[in-house]
Each structure stands twice: as structure tokens, then as C-alpha cells.
Amino acid sequence: MPKPIPPGTAEGRIAWLRLIRSRRVGPQTFQRLMAEHGDAEAALDALPAVAADAGMDRYTPCPADAARREFEAGMRCGARLLCLGEPDYPAALADIADAPPVLWALGHVGLARRPMVALVGARNASSLGTRMARSLAAGLAEAGFVTVSGLARGIDTAAHLASLKTGTVAVMAGGVDQIYPVENTGLAADIARDGLRLSERPVGYHPQARDFPRRNRIVSGLAQGIVVVEGAARSGSLITARTALDQGREVMAVPGHPMDARGAGCNMLIRDGATLVRNAGDVAEALARIAPEALAPAVPEPARQAPAAARQVAPQSPARPGPGGGADMGRRILALLSATPIPEDQLIRDLALPARDVARELVTLELDGKVARRAGGMLALAV
Numbered sequence: 111m112p113k114p115i116p117p118g119t120a121e122g123r124i125a126w127l128r129l130i131r132s133r134r135v136g137p138q139t140f141q142r143l144m145a146e147h148g149d150a151e152a153a154l155d156a157l158p159a160v161a162a163d164a165g166m167d168r169y170t171p172c173p174a175d176a177a178r179r180e181f182e183a184g185m186r187c188g189a190r191l192l193c194l195g196e197p198d199y200p201a202a203l204a205d206i207a208d209a210p211p212v213l214w215a216l217g218h219v220g221l222a223r224r225p226m227v228a229l230v231g232a233r234n235a236s237s238l239g240t241r242m243a244r245s246l247a248a249g250l251a252e253a254g255f256v257t258v259s260g261l262a263r264g265i266d267t268a269a270h271l272a273s274l275k276t277g278t279v280a281v282m283a284g285g286v287d288q289i290y291p292v293e294n295t296g297l298a299a300d301i302a303r304d305g306l307r308l309s310e311r312p313v314g315y316h317p318q319a320r321d322f323p324r325r326n327r328i329v330s331g332l333a334q335g336i337v338v339v340e341g342a343a344r345s346g347s348l349i350t351a352r353t354a355l356d357q358g359r360e361v362m363a364v365p366g367h368p369m370d371a372r373g374a375g376c377n378m379l380i381r382d383g384a385t386l387v388r389n390a391g392d393v394a395e396a397l398a399r400i401a402p403e404a405l406a407p408a409v410p411e412p413a414r415q416a417p418a419a420a421r422q423v424a425p426q427s428p429a430r431p432g433p434g435g436g437a438d439m440g441r442r443i444l445a446l447l448s449a450t451p452i453p454e455d456q457l458i459r460d461l462a463l464p465a466r467d468v469a470r471e472l473v474t475l476e477l478d479g480k481v482a483r484r485a486g487g488m489l490a491l492a493v
Contacts, residue, residue, distance in 0.1 A: 111141055113195045114211070124178055125149075125154065126193055126211060126212055127181060128150065128171060128174060129143065129144075129153055129211075130210075131176065132157060134166070135157075137208040137210055141194075143157070154171050158170070184286075187216070187313060190219060191212055191213075191214060191215075192214075192215050193211065193212055194211045194212070198219050198220075199213065199222075202333065202334065203332050205331075206327070212310065213309065214285070214286040214310075214313060215308055216307040217303070217304075218304070218306050221256050221279055224255075225254065226279065227250050227255045227336070227337060228259065228330055228332065228333035228336040228354070229247060229258075229265065229269035229337050229339060230265060230338055230341070231264060231265030231339035231341055232264050232265055232345065232347065232372045233262050233263040233265075234263075234445050235263075235339070235372070236372060236445070237447070238450055239268075239339055240267075240268040241268075242339050242364055243272070244272040245389070246272075246389070247270075248273070248276075248390075249393075250273070250390045250394070251273050251277060255394075256276075256279055257270070257273035258278070258329055258333050259279075259329065260280065260281055260326065261280040261289075261294055261297070261298060263291055263294075265339045265340060267297065274300055274301065280306070281307075281325055281332070282307055282309040283311070283317035283321040284309065284315050284317030284321065285309055285311050286311075288315060288316055310324075310328065322346060323346070323349055326349060326350040327350075327357075330350055330353050333354075334360065334397050335393065336361055336362065337363065338362070338363045338364070339364045340373060341363075343371075343374040343375050343378060348378075360385065361379060362385040363375075363377075363380050363384045363386065364388075365386055366448075367449040368449075369491075370448040370449045370450070370491075373448075439467065440471055440475055442461060443471060443481070444481075446460055447490060447491045449490055449493050451490040452490070453487055454488070454489050472489070479492055
């Protein structure tokens with residue numbers, strides 16, 4: 111199906127918004143209507159009759175006022191509307207079957223023209239998992255790649271933080287101005303200043319559970335390849351990996367300990383043919399084999415000031431949970447540990463809590479049989 115001709119005026123962009131925001135019109139229906147009727151205005155005129163043929167009586171397209179309000183809200187928050195077919199619309203994403211007709215972009219749009227790798231994984235990531243995500247993101251940046259992820263807790267957050275100054279793209283499940291989870295408000299503001307936030311959803315839209323799988327197809331669609339760092343056998347990360355396969359993307363995974371459920375999905379992917387990843391070099395090598403011409407490092411855009419709306423958010427880094435104690439501290443310790451031992455001092459640094467309090471809670475967890483000490487001051491989950 112031929113790609114639609116992007117609009118050349120503000121009124122044309124509002125018409126695109128009206129069409130994609132109309133009931134029962136998704137990305138593929140949008141493209142079919144545009145191919146059949148030539149432009150958004152003609153498609154909107156024909157839509158009630160098309161709906162009637164499909165058994166939907168008294169169908170009304172999205173009102174022009176609603177689309178205009180969204181367009182103006184995007185302008186107010188400093189975002190830019192990218193339409194499918196425009197030079198700044200991400201080329202890799204434009205190639206997928208259900209490419210979003212419109213994307214709201216907040217930040218450095220030029221990042222979307224550079225080669226990307228998606229890093230995804232568990233929200234309840236282990237200490238080793240987050241360290242691996244940071245290492246991969248930093249190494250891929252040196253190789254000229256932008257990191258794309260979903261701004262979620264755990265692996266996503268670690269990947270964004272490690273690539274913030276070298277190129278990171280956050281794909282939002284809600285509106286480009288709606289931050290989820292709320293503790294990443296500061297990180298989201300930093301990305302608007304130094305990286306790029308993208309969303310296909312309306313400005314001001316609060317994400318629902320069904321929006322996250324839809325968001326994940328954009329994460330994988332933007333990238334030449336996807337790396338799963340940690341992921342359970344039934345997890346959103348595995349869904350994203352399967353979507354990447356359907357899109358023809360390279361799927362890679364970091365192997366996990368057989369006794370840690372967070373590694374089960376990665377091990378399944380490797381068993382089924384995904385590339386095993388030990389470091390950023392493995393990722394760059396795998397991608398060079400499939401598309402060497404697409405991976406030449408690009409010069410980043412000159413730094414520019416973030417939109418005023420993005421600068422109003424106070425925190426400059428993700429908020430850490432409060433010190434807490436007792437059961438809360440115990441849960442945090444267990445979430446960071448896995449069957450693979452890590453040094454106790456690394457655990458204390460990851461928790462950012464007083465060493466005395468952590469040591470006291472570790473004794474309790476050891477007596478409960480939940481934590482095991484290994485030689486050399488190493489800690490692991492008891493199995």
C-alpha cells in the first residue's frame with residue numbers, strides 16, 4: 111500500500127488528527143482510507159458511508175474542534191507533530207505495517223534519524239540486570255547507536271539513564287506529556303531536554319493497560335534490533351520480542367540464571383534462535399551482519415534548550431524510594447538479588463541506604479532462609 115502524502119498546512123495536519131482519532135480508525139484503516147480517497151478531508155467525508163456499509167449507523171468522525179484542541183495543546187507543551195511520510199518521521203518505523211500516521215515528538219527530533227537499538231526488560235529488574243542494561247546502553251552509544259525504550263521501571267530506566275547524554279528515545283504509552291510511572295518524572299524532563307519523547311496517543315491522554323502492548327510495537331519498530339536484558343516467560347518484554355520478529359528486526363537476549371524467573375524469557379528466546387548477547391560488541395556485530403549500510407554513526411544535533419513545559423518539572427533524576435525499613439526494605443533487597451551472587455557493597459550502593467540498616471535486614475532475611483551468603487562477601491537469593 112502506498113504511503114500517504116503528508117499534509118503541507120496546519121489545517122491538513124488537523125484533518126489527519128481528525129481521521130486517526132475517529133472511532134474504529136486504526137493505523138492500517140487510516141492508510142487504506144487515504145489510499146482510496148487521496149487526502150484526509152475526502153476520507154473524512156466518505157467515512158460515515160464506509161461505516162454504514164460495515165453496519166455502523168449514525169457514525170460521526172472525530173469533531174474538528176477536538177482535533178484542533180489536541181493540535182493546540184501539543185503546540186503549548188512544546189511538542190511537534192510528525193506525520194507519516196515527512197522527512198523527520200523515523201524511516202525504520204515508517205516501514206512497519208501498522209506505522210502510526212502521526213507521532214507527537216518532544217525533544218531532539220534528529221535523534222529519530224539515527225540508527226537505534228531497543229533495550230527492554232523486567233520492571234522488577236535485579237541489580238545485575240540494571241548494571242547490564244547500563245553497560246549495553248553506554249557501549250552502544252560509543253558504537254553510534256541511539257537507545258530506545260519505554261520509560262518503565264527497571265531495565266528501561268537504567269537504559270535511558272546510561273544513554274541520556276549520547277542519545278535516548280522514550281516511547282510513551284500515554285500522551286507525550288503524561289509521565290508513567292510518576293517516579294520517572296525527572297528522567298522524562300531530562301529526556302525532553304537531551305533526548306526525545308515520542309507518542310502516537312493524544313496530548314493529555316492518560317495510559318490504560320491496553321496501551322502498553324501498542325506502545326511496544328513502536329519501540330521495536332524504531333530500532334534495527336531489540337535486546338531483552340531480563341524478562342519472565344510471560345512478560346511484556348517477550349511480547350515486544352515477538353513483535354520485533356514479525357517486523358523483521360534482529361532479536362537478541364542476555365542469558366539469565368536458570369534459577370531466576372527473570373531470566374526464563376531470555377533463555378527461551380536464545381533457545382529459539384535469538385542472538386546471545388554478552389556485551390555491546392555482540393549487538394553491534396549482529397546488526398552489522400544484517401544492515402551494515404544503515405549503521406554509520408551520525409553527528410548528533412546541536413544542543414538546544416528544552417521547551418518551557420518540559421523544564422518546569424523539578425526533579426533532574428528518577429526519584430528514589432524513601433529509606434523505609436522492615437518489610438519494605440526486605441522486599442527491595444529481594445527484588446535486587448537473583449540466583450547469581452553479587453557483592454554486598456554493590457547491593458548497598460543500589461539501595462542507597464545506610465549500610466548498618468541493610469546489614470540488619472540481611473541478617474533477618476538470612477535467618478528466614480531467603481538470602482544466602484557466598485564466599486568473598488557475595489549475596490544471592492537462597493534456592
